[in-house]
Amino acid sequence: MTKQDAVQGVSGFTRRMGLLDRFLAEAGRAVQVLDGSVHAGRPNPAGRQESLVEEAESLTEVEQKHAAGLMRVNHVGEICAQALYRGQALFCRDASIRGLLHQAAAEEVDHLVWCRERLGELRSRPSLLNPLWYAGSFSLGVLASRAGVAKNLGFMAETERQVEQHLDKHLTDLPLADARSRSIVEQMRDDEISHRTTAEVNGAQKLAKPVRLVMKAMSKIMTTTAYRI
Numbered sequence: 686m687t688k689q690d691a692v693q694g695v696s697g698f699t700r701r702m703g704l705l706d707r708f709l710a711e712a713g714r715a716v717q718v719l720d721g722s723v724h725a726g727r728p729n730p731a732g733r734q735e736s737l738v739e740e741a742e743s744l745t746e747v748e749q750k751h752a753a754g755l756m757r758v759n760h761v762g763e764i765c766a767q768a769l770y771r772g773q774a775l776f777c778r779d780a781s782i783r784g785l786l787h788q789a790a791a792e793e794v795d796h797l798v799w800c801r802e803r804l805g806e807l808r809s810r811p812s813l814l815n816p817l818w819y820a821g822s823f824s825l826g827v828l829a830s831r832a833g834v835a836k837n838l839g840f841m842a843e844t845e846r847q848v849e850q851h852l853d854k855h856l857t858d859l860p861l862a863d864a865r866s867r868s869i870v871e872q873m874r875d876d877e878i879s880h881r882t883t884a885e886v887n888g889a890q891k892l893a894k895p896v897r898l899v900m901k902a903m904s905k906i907m908t909t910t911a912y913r914i
Contacts, residue, residue, distance in 0.1 A: 711771060715823070718767055718797065719815055725798035726791065730872040731865040748860035753809035754912040755855050756866055759873065760800035761812045761911040762848060765822040766793045769844065772826020779834050785887065789841070789880045796876070799869045806865070812911045838889035843897055845881035847904055849874060 717723050744752065767790055774786040804811060812818065829840040852874040859866050892900075 707775060711775065711823070714771065715768070715819055718764065718794075719819060721798075721801055721811075723794050723797060725795040727795050729799050729802060729869070731799070731803070731868040743862045744860060748862065749807055750809075751858075752860055752863045752866050753804060753807040755859060756800050756803050756807065756869075757809065757812055758908045758911045759852070759855065759870065760797065760804060761815065761818050761907060762851065763793050763796040763800060763873075764812075764815050764818050765907065766790075766844065766848070767797060768819040768822035769826040769829075770841070772823040773830045773837055773841070775827055776830040777834070777837065782834055782838065782887065785883060786841070789883075792876050792880070796869075796873050799873075803866055803869055813914050814910065818907065818911075835888050835890035836892070838884040838887055839892050842881050842884040842889040843892050843900060845877045845884065847901060848877045849881065851904070851908065852877065 770786045770790040770793065774783045774790070777783040777786065801811060829837055832840075852870050855870050856867060856874070859870070
């Protein structure tokens with residue numbers, strides 16, 4: 686029995702977590718992710734912001750709005766990644782792979798917090814559709830988890846590959862004066878590369894081309910919508 690599958694009782698005995706227990710735990714985690722009460726395990730790579738006034742003077746109103754739109758998209762991407770990996774882990778029978786998925790999800794929490802903090806600095810907000818993004822991605826993760834370890838990891842690797850491309854584009858699109866957003870996105874990209882590499886090393890199976898294209902199309906819908914809403 687793994688630590689994840691058991692709960693320590695007040696009298697000292699352990700009991701195995703049932704499916705309902707695990708779903709309730711995931712529901713609680715979803716609430717924390719969506720209401721912003723989760724905490725980063727690592728410092729924000731952009732450091733502390735010394736002056737809102739100074740940044741307001743370095744970014745034009747149009748640049749600030751554009752940067753906020755891009756960081757909102759990045760925040761949604763992390764909402765989706767968090768939900769996806771936790772959904773994949775829920776029914777994964779391999780303890781080591783389940784641990785790998787939970788570790789990736791933990792690092793995505795850091796990204797979530799950093800993006801949310803940056804949105805606040807840019808006087809903006811997360812996407813209003815975040816509950817929808819989370820529910821859809823969690824469901825997709827649960828479906829992927831039933832396909833076996835190799836395809837499960839393949840799904841993770843392909844997700845991270847597409848996110849890498851997306852973040853590389855944002856590094857080009859962000860205003861040149863927005864060094865804080867750029868620092869966050871660069872660290873996020875490095876972490877996503879690490880996640881992809883880990884999945885590949887552990888036996889990720891390349892997904893069929895139609896599946897990759899569908900994932901790309903869904904990502905395009907999400908990013909286009911999240912930029913504005």
